[in-house]
Amino acid sequence: MLGGTPNPAMLRVEDAPLVTGRGRFFDDLPTPRAALHAAILRSPHAHACIQSIDTSAARALKGIHSVIIGDDYAQVAAPLMVGVKLPIQCWPIARDKVRYTGEPVAVVLAADRYLAEDALDLIKVEYDVFPPVIDPLLALGDDAPILHDEMGVNLGSERQFSYGDPDAAFATADHITEISVRYPRNSCTPIETYGVLAEWHPHDQAYDVSANFQGPFSIHPVIARALNVPGNRLRLKTPEDSGGSFGVKQGVFPYIALLGACARIADRPVKWVEDRLEHLTASVSATNRAITLRAAVTKSGRVTALAYDQVEDVGAYLRAPEPATLYRMHGNLCGAYDIPNLSVRNRIVMTNKTPTGLNRGFGGPQIYFALERLMQRVAVDLALDPLDVIRTNLIGTQSFPYRTASGATYDSGDYTQAVERAVSDGAYKALLARRDDARAEGRIYGIGLTAAVEPSVSNMGYLSTALTPAERAKAGPKNGAQSCATISIDPVGSVSAQIDSVPQGQGHKTIVAGIIADRLGLDPKAIRVTAAMDTAKDAWSIAAGNYSSRFAAASAGAVRIAADRLRDRIAQIAAAQLNVTPEDIEFAGGKVFSIANPDASLSFSRVASAAHWAPATLPDGVGSPIRETAIWTAPELTAPTEGDGINSSLCHAFIFDFCGVEIDPVTHEVRIDRYVTMHDCGTILHEGMVEGQIRGAFAHAVGAALFEEYAYADDGAFLAGTFADYPVPTIHEIPDLQILHICTPSPLTPLGAKGVGEGNCMSTPVCIANAVADALAPAHGPLDLTLPLSPTRIADLLADERPAPEGQMTAPEPNGKGLSGQGEARVDASPQQIWDLLMDADQLAAMIPGAHGVKQITPTRFVADVTLGVGPVKGRYRVDVGLSDLVEPHSAVLTGKASGALGTGSGTGTVTLTPDEQGGTVISYRYEAAVGGKVAAVGGRLLDGAAKIVIGQFFAALGRKAGGQAPKQGLMVRLRALLGGAR
Amino acid sequence: MKPAPFDYVRCDSLDEAAQVIEQNGDAARILAGGQSLMPMLNMRLAQPAVLVDIMPATDARQITVDKAVLHVGAGVRQADLLAWPGLGAAAPLLARSLPWVGHTQTRARGTICGSIAHADPSSELPLTLAALGGTVILRRGNKRRKVAAADFFMGMMLTDKADDEVIEAVEFPQMPAGTGTGFREVGRRKGDFAIVACAALISNDRVRLAIGGVNDTPVLHDWDTLDPSDEAEALNALAWSLDARADLHASARYRRDLVRNLGATALKEARQCAA
Amino acid sequence: MRRLNADQRHTVTLTLNGQLVEGQATPRMLLSDFLRHELAATGTHVGCEHGVCGACTLRIDGSMARSCLTLAVQVDGAVVDTVEGLAPAPDRLSVLQESFRKNHALQCGFCTAGILMSLDTLLRDTPDVNEDQIRDVLSGHLCRCTGYQAILNAALEAAETISKETKDA
Structure with missing residues (x-):
């Protein structure tokens, strides 16, 4: 252990308040009595023009202060700027167009949240709905719907890079392996959602904002610019505690701008706490990405070149700090391997989905899913042991510091030792035997491996790699990553510290107290650390915040530097008082004393406080120890070079994982049988916390690998709006794992530490996927796998389905595109009688379930207010129904659209009337429908059945009318009989 | 995510509740354990004008066995029944399926009858009631009627209960001695709604498999006998006869796979239990 | 009514x-x-x-x-x-709370309140609680920070301490 690191077993100072309900999370803090509570109306459509917004009914409701829309925002505030200049405007609230489901459209400010939500239901928005584009590759097509007319295309940025001589390497390769993969959208979903409290001070022309923002504070100027104030007039405070973030709470910033503007317009403090539906639908997520990756390989499995073609889907707007997800790993594209030649094509595309942002792993999961699937495929292609392929390509121990092809400097490492230690200590051979045994019993068992480099402490200049060298020259250089820490000594000599790392549960305060206590010879309990940030009072720079695993390497290092400076000064003061040299001074047990003569001793508090009480007694030339702020950046974090080389991160930890998985033959679930993860994260500052970071990242990664996806329907409806539809794993789904360490300290950080918090988010999803591929390989050969590897996906990869017994009728297969169904019913009436009913407005009105206020617009078009629902789920919708393709009295097409507070729907149904031999008519129908908005996000599971019921009710009514008599049985029994007759 | 406004009526007896529901009909909903209804209220999917709380009604808390029928009152919480010592003897299938309902925390509040009333096709209790051929006792004011489970469940969250009726109790008949029971379920996570749930009952003269999560209501299939050598074929035919839905979590094909695979597992469990 | x-x-x-x-x-x-x-x-x-x-x-x-x-x-x-x-006094922790601290069973602490309430109830109502029962109760909670293992360890340790204290008393 290096000097200046805390006791690795130290209890966390954070915990006692948190386990007793005394945390100070955003919504636990006092709210000004004058505050208004905000609720946000969001678009139910992925892509539509806003034709009108009628807020009059909402504003008339008691308790409602105001309703604010995009044009109001634009009166006092501006769009959000972004690093890559595009001719688009990124507003935090929609102006004339909505581009993703969940995009804010209006904000209600009310006396409380309940009333505010009441008013949301009363706002009427007319939309002209456009076809959306959801898939990033389709979005690049010539005939794709265009999100931003100013652009004319959906491609936001394209850059190509070449390092070494990839063309020559591919031309001379023994073998070329290529894979195409898709990385899905997912999110680490902190359990505490976003919260913002904004106040406007008109005489100061300044905003005071509290928000559980996590940084990076490079976003602060973005918010200030949007709110049209200089930075010193946006005071941004973060609470002492934050309920998890994992990057995600970076995404609160558009709401800071939005609610700041609301506070200014309303001239009242405004508070907003995001709810879970809002969070899942519209907060922020990892980017989904399509990657084609090729490797030039020698016969022995040595990769000599890689060629990436990446299409990054950032959602509806390129929003700061994007396209950072794509460029964060730019220096690390060859992972842990010594590959000198590299070509990269990076495209950024916009689609009708929520804009993306920070999410634990940040670019790493996407890269490693491609790279490590490729390395496994190389082994398969060349019939090599996948472990040997990794070994063959690892960067050699003697090569550090190692310069990667794309310009990163790997600070330290011993990858070979880490792998070999993991193989022995993690009992890899036993795992191979376990697989053999399982396979011998006919079980589906596989092993996956992954090697990965985990970068930490981002270079604030890496994002400018997205610009051409000429654009960079114009914009001015960007580099470095300043960390700030302040230590203060008060008049009684007690020590306080302020850090810029905005922790969300990582235990930073404990580590900081430990570092300071160690340097100043004090009990850690005597040090008080504040993690709440206040941009008006605390030292910070754009790099401040809790991201890129920067704490241990950078923030903690700044603390160490500040503590050392104070120590030096106090040592000089003590030396003068004790008549010894400063080099002879030691700090321990609350004392400052002479090493040579320990009896010559002073109490720390007395020496340290001298600067308050008797500054004249300080020796000449010794600075005051009252307060010290250390601001540290690593000189290695330089701007991108002319040749686009970029040292994108300061530190590079190493991970080697392997696992064994078994696929359940009954349920097709993937069970993780054994998981071993080897880490080299440099110096470990606290064993318990490092283990906590690894286990936490592993749990997120298991979620990403097997369970979680922000799923969208083809029509842009968001489908995962609840924790039932976005299945975050519970304790039952997260297995135990074996954690191993080696340590090669970073020579570049003050404490030798590197980041450790994101590694398993990068390595584990692909390790599990490789194991699943291996499990399925004996029977199915190499497979392309898509995450999450849910049982239903696995089922499709396994053998073809056993067909239905010969001659057995089967239900029609769902086509996977929204809701669809068909049915038929027989009624005792002629086709003409039924036809006449369908064409009669009044009759039709009476048959639409729950309809009231039917208006006939044209002979074949009706609008109505309809109450639709099943069971307790009921909603009022505005319905617009048209009849077309009329072939009297045989067939007609009904087209309907519905919109209401619960969401929107549209559908088409074809009705065919066929006379039967008894003089009756068989009415057959088939329909396709799509549903969007809240009801799709939270009730997806119910929709199919609900659609059937509503449509069934219509035909039951039609049958009843046509039959001319009351049904003998209850309506519902009859309905069931009708529907039952469908199959 | 806050409920729309409603009047709240706290009932001290089921008589009172039946009266309020009869008067208010569609505008009122019974609030029992709230574990299904409250999320819908919070999301404003449901916006009743009146909420009728029956949990203070002490006359709704009865668990009794009479003439080989287990009678469970409207206010009986899932945890109460799970902890009731007679459950294993009175309704072994229910004893197997009940732990699959939600989590300890939701079972502590949720009621048996509430889950039946909610009629979610993926939920375990409607499946169990249907598999056992149970009945629902409905009340309109002071008039009672009994409906067989097979007639009660009519669609996705759609039942034969009229808007002005309340469920007073449900009844689970005891199976003949020697009946073997099996229950298997697959969801995305433990405690989630079932993608597919299978309940099996095997007695001397009948093999029954009840399937939840596939159609809009629980589906029962009976065989007089089912030779293990014919089982795979029979389950395949059963799987294909269903109206398997596709949703975010499971394709229709996966649901059929589960009917084949999980059905076999449930039958095996029931067979072992009967032996 | x-x-x-x-x-x-x-x-x-x-x-x-x-x-x-x-x-x-x-x-x-x-x-x-x-x-x-x-x-x-x-x-x-x-x-x-x-x-x-x-x-x-x-x-x-x-x-x-x-x-x-x-x-x-x-x-x-x-x-x-x-x-x-849950705490016996403002400046003290219960056995379960102390065990959470010792085992790093929390990080951000946001989900912790609910988990503590479930476990406190379980440990109170179930004298000889076993690991399966603890897992089952914990499955009713989502924690995004810890990966759950530390929570399980804390609960097991608290159960053992409480059981020992009960036997000693």
Whole structure:
């Protein structure tokens, strides 16, 4: 252990308040009595023009202060700027167009949240709905719907890079392996959602904002610019505690701008706490990405070149700090391997989905899913042991510091030792035997491996790699990553510290107290650390915040530097008082004393406080120890070079994982049988916390690998709006794992530490996927796998389905595109009688379930207010129904659209009337429908059945009318009989 | 995510509740354990004008066995029944399926009858009631009627209960001695709604498999006998006869796979239990 | 029978962590909001408001309950226990709380209140609790920080300590 690191077993100072309900999370803090509570109306459509917004009914409701829309925002505030200049405007609230489901459209400010939500239901928005584009590759097509007319295309940025001589390497390769993969959208979903409290001070022309923002504070100027104030007039405070973030709470910033503007317009403090539906639908997520990756390989499995073609889907707007997800790993594209030649094509595309942002792993999961699937495929292609392929390509121990092809400097490492230690200590051979045994019993068992480099402490200049060298020259250089820490000594000599790392549960305060206590010879309990940030009072720079695993390497290092400076000064003061040299001074047990003569001793508090009480007694030339702020950046974090080389991160930890998985033959679930993860994260500052970071990242990664996806329907409806539809794993789904360490300290950080918090988010999803591929390989050969590897996906990869017994009728297969169904019913009436009913407005009105206020617009078009629902789920919708393709009295097409507070729907149904031999008519129908908005996000599971019921009710009514008599049985029994007759 | 406004009526007896529901009909909903209804209220999917709380009604808390029928009152919480010592003897299938309902925390509040009333096709209790051929006792004011489970469940969250009726109790008949029971379920996570749930009952003269999560209501299939050598074929035919839905979590094909695979597992469990 | 009008605030009286307290609530006010915003008992946290995440779990009349799925008016006259009531004294921790600290069973601490309430109830009601029972109860909670293993370890250790203390006493 290096000097200046805390006791690795130290209890966390954070915990006692948190386990007793005394945390100070955003919504636990006092709210000004004058505050208004905000609720946000969001678009139910992925892509539509806003034709009108009628807020009059909402504003008339008691308790409602105001309703604010995009044009109001634009009166006092501006769009959000972004690093890559595009001719688009990124507003935090929609102006004339909505581009993703969940995009804010209006904000209600009310006396409380309940009333505010009441008013949301009363706002009427007319939309002209456009076809959306959801898939990033389709979005690049010539005939794709265009999100931003100013652009004319959906491609936001394209850059190509070449390092070494990839063309020559591919031309001379023994073998070329290529894979195409898709990385899905997912999110680490902190359990505490976003919260913002904004106040406007008109005489100061300044905003005071509290928000559980996590940084990076490079976003602060973005918010200030949007709110049209200089930075010193946006005071941004973060609470002492934050309920998890994992990057995600970076995404609160558009709401800071939005609610700041609301506070200014309303001239009242405004508070907003995001709810879970809002969070899942519209907060922020990892980017989904399509990657084609090729490797030039020698016969022995040595990769000599890689060629990436990446299409990054950032959602509806390129929003700061994007396209950072794509460029964060730019220096690390060859992972842990010594590959000198590299070509990269990076495209950024916009689609009708929520804009993306920070999410634990940040670019790493996407890269490693491609790279490590490729390395496994190389082994398969060349019939090599996948472990040997990794070994063959690892960067050699003697090569550090190692310069990667794309310009990163790997600070330290011993990858070979880490792998070999993991193989022995993690009992890899036993795992191979376990697989053999399982396979011998006919079980589906596989092993996956992954090697990965985990970068930490981002270079604030890496994002400018997205610009051409000429654009960079114009914009001015960007580099470095300043960390700030302040230590203060008060008049009684007690020590306080302020850090810029905005922790969300990582235990930073404990580590900081430990570092300071160690340097100043004090009990850690005597040090008080504040993690709440206040941009008006605390030292910070754009790099401040809790991201890129920067704490241990950078923030903690700044603390160490500040503590050392104070120590030096106090040592000089003590030396003068004790008549010894400063080099002879030691700090321990609350004392400052002479090493040579320990009896010559002073109490720390007395020496340290001298600067308050008797500054004249300080020796000449010794600075005051009252307060010290250390601001540290690593000189290695330089701007991108002319040749686009970029040292994108300061530190590079190493991970080697392997696992064994078994696929359940009954349920097709993937069970993780054994998981071993080897880490080299440099110096470990606290064993318990490092283990906590690894286990936490592993749990997120298991979620990403097997369970979680922000799923969208083809029509842009968001489908995962609840924790039932976005299945975050519970304790039952997260297995135990074996954690191993080696340590090669970073020579570049003050404490030798590197980041450790994101590694398993990068390595584990692909390790599990490789194991699943291996499990399925004996029977199915190499497979392309898509995450999450849910049982239903696995089922499709396994053998073809056993067909239905010969001659057995089967239900029609769902086509996977929204809701669809068909049915038929027989009624005792002629086709003409039924036809006449369908064409009669009044009759039709009476048959639409729950309809009231039917208006006939044209002979074949009706609008109505309809109450639709099943069971307790009921909603009022505005319905617009048209009849077309009329072939009297045989067939007609009904087209309907519905919109209401619960969401929107549209559908088409074809009705065919066929006379039967008894003089009756068989009415057959088939329909396709799509549903969007809240009801799709939270009730997806119910929709199919609900659609059937509503449509069934219509035909039951039609049958009843046509039959001319009351049904003998209850309506519902009859309905069931009708529907039952469908199959 | 806050409920729309409603009047709240706290009932001290089921008589009172039946009266309020009869008067208010569609505008009122019974609030029992709230574990299904409250999320819908919070999301404003449901916006009743009146909420009728029956949990203070002490006359709704009865668990009794009479003439080989287990009678469970409207206010009986899932945890109460799970902890009731007679459950294993009175309704072994229910004893197997009940732990699959939600989590300890939701079972502590949720009621048996509430889950039946909610009629979610993926939920375990409607499946169990249907598999056992149970009945629902409905009340309109002071008039009672009994409906067989097979007639009660009519669609996705759609039942034969009229808007002005309340469920007073449900009844689970005891199976003949020697009946073997099996229950298997697959969801995305433990405690989630079932993608597919299978309940099996095997007695001397009948093999029954009840399937939840596939159609809009629980589906029962009976065989007089089912030779293990014919089982795979029979389950395949059963799987294909269903109206398997596709949703975010499971394709229709996966649901059929589960009917084949999980059905076999449930039958095996029931067979072992009967032996 | 008592009918509470939707638009009015009604007095709700309950025993919260051993103290008789009262506050005002409209019928639709959730218990979680009532505790946090009306009674200023902010230890109970809100994570999803649809009963899945478990952060808002507390105890009503001795049983676990999701406070986001409970109305404030439903607990009129009830005994409600929350995380604020677990410690034996303001500057001390319960066995379970101490065990959480020792085992790093929390990181951000947001979901912790609910988990502690479930485990406290389980350990109180189940003298010889086993690992499966603990896992089963924990499966009603989502934690995004810890990966759960440390929580399980803390619960097992607390159970052992409590069991020892009971036998010694």
